[in-house]
Amino acid sequence: MYTYEYPHPAVTTDIVIFTLRDQQLKLLLIKRRCEPFKGSWALPGGFVHLNEALEIAAKRELEEETGVTDVYLEQLFTYGNPDRDPRERVITVAYFALIASDKIEVRAATDAEAVGWFAMDEIPNLAFDHQTIVETARQRLSAKLDYSTIAFQFMPEQFTLSALQDVYETILQAEVDKRNFRKWVLALERIEETGEMQSSGAHRPAKLYRVKEPGKVEIIK
Amino acid sequence: MYTYEYPHPAVTTDIVIFTLRDQQLKLLLIKRRCEPFKGSWALPGGFVHLNEALEIAAKRELEEETGVTDVYLEQLFTYGNPDRDPRERVITVAYFALIASDKIEVRAATDAEAVGWFAMDEIPNLAFDHQTIVETARQRLSAKLDYSTIAFQFMPEQFTLSALQDVYETILQAEVDKRNFRKWVLALERIEETGEMQSSGAHRPAKLYRVKEPGKVEIIK
DNA sequence: CCAAAAGTGTTCGTACTACACCCATGC
DNA sequence: GCATGGGTGTAGTACGAACACTTTTGG
Numbered sequence: 001m002y003t004y005e006y007p008h009p010a011v012t013t014d015i016v017i018f019t020l021r022d023q024q025l026k027l028l029l030i031k032r033r034c035e036p037f038k039g040s041w042a043l044p045g046g047f048v049h050l051n052e053a054l055e056i057a058a059k060r061e062l063e064e065e066t067g068v069t070d071v072y073l074e075q076l077f078t079y080g081n082p083d084r085d086p087r088e089r090v091i092t093v094a095y096f097a098l099i100a101s102d103k104i105e106v107r108a109a110t111d112a113e114a115v116g117w118f119a120m121d122e123i124p125n126l127a128f129d130h131q132t133i134v135e136t137a138r139q140r141l142s143a144k145l146d147y148s149t150i151a152f153q154f155m156p157e158q159f160t161l162s163a164l165q166d167v168y169e170t171i172l173q174a175e176v177d178k179r180n181f182r183k184w185v186l187a188l189e190r191i192e193e194t195g196e197m198q199s200s201g202a203h204r205p206a207k208l209y210r211v212k213e214p215g216k217v218e219i220i221k
Numbered sequence: 222m223y224t225y226e227y228p229h230p231a232v233t234t235d236i237v238i239f240t241l242r243d244q245q246l247k248l249l250l251i252k253r254r255c256e257p258f259k260g261s262w263a264l265p266g267g268f269v270h271l272n273e274a275l276e277i278a279a280k281r282e283l284e285e286e287t288g289v290t291d292v293y294l295e296q297l298f299t300y301g302n303p304d305r306d307p308r309e310r311v312i313t314v315a316y317f318a319l320i321a322s323d324k325i326e327v328r329a330a331t332d333a334e335a336v337g338w339f340a341m342d343e344i345p346n347l348a349f350d351h352q353t354i355v356e357t358a359r360q361r362l363s364a365k366l367d368y369s370t371i372a373f374q375f376m377p378e379q380f381t382l383s384a385l386q387d388v389y390e391t392i393l394q395a396e397v398d399k400r401n402f403r404k405w406v407l408a409l410e411r412i413e414e415t416g417e418m419q420s421s422g423a424h425r426p427a428k429l430y431r432v433k434e435p436g437k438v439e440i441i442k
Numbered sequence: 443c444c445a446a447a448a449g450t451g452t453t454c455g456t457a458c459t460a461c462a463c464c465c466a467t468g469c
Numbered sequence: 470g471c472a473t474g475g476g477t478g479t480a481g482t483a484c485g486a487a488c489a490c491t492t493t494t495g496g
Contacts, residue, residue, distance in 0.1 A: 003222050007271040008229035011301075011312055050228040050310055054301040078299045078314050080232075080275040089271055091232055093299050093312075162475075179477070180459070203473040204466035383448075400450070401486065424447040425493035 009080070009089035013058040014045030014130065016137035017071065017097040019104060019117065020154045023170055025141075026117040027134065028106070029126070030065055033113045036086050037127030041118075043134070045092065058095040066106050066115050071097045072153040072217065077136055084129050092128075096137045102156035145171055149190050149218045152211045158194050160206040161185065188220060230301070230310040234279040235266030235351065237358035238292065238318040240325060240338065241375045244391055247338040248355065249327070250347070251286055254334045257307050258348035262339075264355070266313065279316040287336050288328040292318045293374040293438065297358055305350050313349075317358045323377040366392055370411050370439045373432045379415050381427040382406065409441060 017028045029041040044065040048057040055073065062068050073095055080091040106115050118124070123134065144150040151167050165181050185191065192212055197205040238249045250262040265286040269278040276294060283289050294316055301312040327336050339345070344355065365371040372388050386402050406412065412430045420426040 001224050001226060002228045003224045004229070004231075005222060006231070006268065007223045008225070009232050009269065009271070010225075010227075011230050011232065047227065048230065048301070048312075050230070051303045053303060054299065054312070075298060077296060078275065080269070080314070082272045082274060091269075091275070091312075091314075093301070160475085177460075178475090179461085182476080183478095184458085199467075201473070202468035202471095204475045206475055381448085398487075399448090400488085403449080404451095405485085420494075422447080423445065423495035425449075427448055 007089075009091050010085075011048045012045050012090055012092045013048060013054060013061060013095055014043040014092050014133060015058050015062050015073075015095045015097050016043060016076065016134055017062065017066075017068065017099060018137070018141060018154075019099050019101050020167055020170060021101050021104075021117065023166060024119040025171055026119050027123065028066060028068070029116055029118055029123075031114040031116075032127060039113070040127040041116075041124045042127035043094075043130045044115075048093075054093050055095070058093075058097075062097065068099060068104070068106065070103060071099045072150070072215075073097045076133070076140060079129060079133065081129070092133075094133045094137070096140055098141075098150065098153040100154055100156050142171060147219060147221055149188070149216070149220060152190065152214070153217065155211060157214075158196065158198075158208040158210055160198055160208060162206060164191075164209075190218070228310075230312045231306075232269045233266050233311055233313045234269060234275060234282060234316060235264040235313050235354060236279050236283050236294075236316045236318050237264060237297065237355055238283065238287075238289065238320060239358070239362060239375075240320045240322050241388055241391060242322050242325075242338065244387060245340040246391055247340050248344065249287060249289070250337055250339055250344075252335040252337075253348060260334070261348040262337075262345045263348035264315075264351045265336075269314075275314050276316070279314075279318075283318065288326055289320060289324075291324060292320045293371070293436075294318045297354070297361060300350060300354065302350070313354075315354045315358070317361055319362075319371065319374040321375055321377050363392060368440060368442055370409070370437070370441060373411065373435070374438065376432060378435075379417065379419075379429040379431055381419055381429060383427060385412075385430075411439070 019026050028044060030044050032038050032040050032042050044062055046061045048054060052060070058073060062071065076094040076096040078091065078093045082089055084090065120138065126134065145168060151164070154167050155164060161182055164185065165176055165178065168181070169176050190212055191209045194208045194210050196208045198208050199205040240247050249265060251265050253259050253261050253263050265283055267282045269275060273281070279294060283292065297315040297317040299312065299314045303310055305311065327338070341359065347355065366389060372385070375388050376385060382403055385406065386397055386399065389402070390397050412432055415429045415431050417429045418426040419429050
């Protein structure tokens with residue numbers, strides 16, 4: 001048991017993790033095994049340990065509950081309304097994560113009955129205020145496409161320009177002109193040809209590209 | 222005394238509040254009356270009460286310690302390194318605030334031995350990791366000048382275009398072309414002439430302007 | 443009449459937009 | 470040879486950057 005002179009809230013991290021599959025933006029959710037909201041879908045997350053930095057806690061929870069490692073992670077927002085958890089005062093530091101579709105290897109773990117990727121228009125009712133958190137993350141993602149190189153975080157090691165364009169179109173939910181897109185993205189000088197080609201069906205093969213500095217997200221413009 | 226089954230960190234809010242005076246960007250600091258860092262300068266802030274939303278806590282602390290009310294306030298970042306406070310694990314949700322120079326009325330209060338506005342190049346060594354927090358706030362402020370109407374939060378009820386230009390020049394630490402600035406800011410359609418003029422010395426009087434929606438901060442471009 | 447800040451337009455370059463056809467391949 | 474997605478250039482426009490002189494006032 002732990003006692004304090006003044007009341008202390010509990011602190012958790014929750015992670016909104018996106019990927020792209022089947023030309024859809026998808027979000028990782030877990031099915032809660034414990035109360036409250038037992039059986040509901042929720043964001044992966046959990047309590048911050050006493051000697052653990054916040055970002056480390058987020059990474060640990062993500063790995064424990066889903067097996068996902070090696071992701072782009074940034075702090076999103078901190079939610080602390082007094083009544084957001086029915087048990088006690090819980091403040092959650094929400095994180096926002098992206099993973100390339102070829103690195104996904106999901107397994108359900110201890111706290112979770114199940115784990116699943118959900119398309120944005122098929123998200124079930126979520127526990128706590130997780131719906132709000134997801135909306136904020138969604139907005140942040142769209143905004144960052146415009147002024148950073150964050151979209152590259154979704155790409156596998158090698159990819160075609162059409163695949164990259166698909167990422168932009170899917171997230172922004174808008175069509176993009178092919179010629180203008182190619183000019184723009186090549187002018188950024190953040191990707192380069194690998195020299196290899198991809199043949200996939202009855203049409204001209206496509207050049208493959210790679211990100212020059214895969215871990216890096218830069219502000220552009 | 223308060224007892225929990227698992228260890229809980231303490232949660233505080235700290236506020237980085239800026240204003241502009243004498244053509245300098247200034248920051249409000251308090252001199253700590255209590256340990257740790259007794260006698261050091263620090264950001265105003267304190268513990269979040271059990272039934273208090275985070276933003277409310279930030280506003281309350283700001284008013285208690287400095288008498289400052291009616292400010293623009295937004296969440297900045299949450300800092301939670303395990304060793305950032307020597308007493309116990311303390312996670313702080315940092316806020317970023319701006320106040321118009323004509324609304325300042327500072328008084329020192331309970332937790333603080335003294336309160337003072339410091340120019341950015343005269344900031345003393347600060348308690349905890351407050352130096353880092355201040356730097357982050359400073360960057361956020363500069364960035365937001367470019368893509369939002371946040372600068373208007375510094376302005377009194379009526380102001381000249383030259384005064385507004387001064388705000389931009391001071392914060393960005395760069396000169397701005399007068400004609401281009403006026404064209405740009407008027408094209409935003411967020412300010413209007415009051416009809417009044419300001420005479421101040423041996424030169425042509427200047428038109429006075431007001432912000433159309435003073436509380437509102439919008440994303441532009 | 444002199445000093446000081448207010449006020450005002452035009453030109454240039456660049457970066458975004460719109461838009462249509464040929465290329466390489468598999469079947 | 471035809472269907473499929475890959476790949477390419479140019480012209481028009483809009484926006485930001487550079488730049489200098491006249492106006493109005495107080496002393």
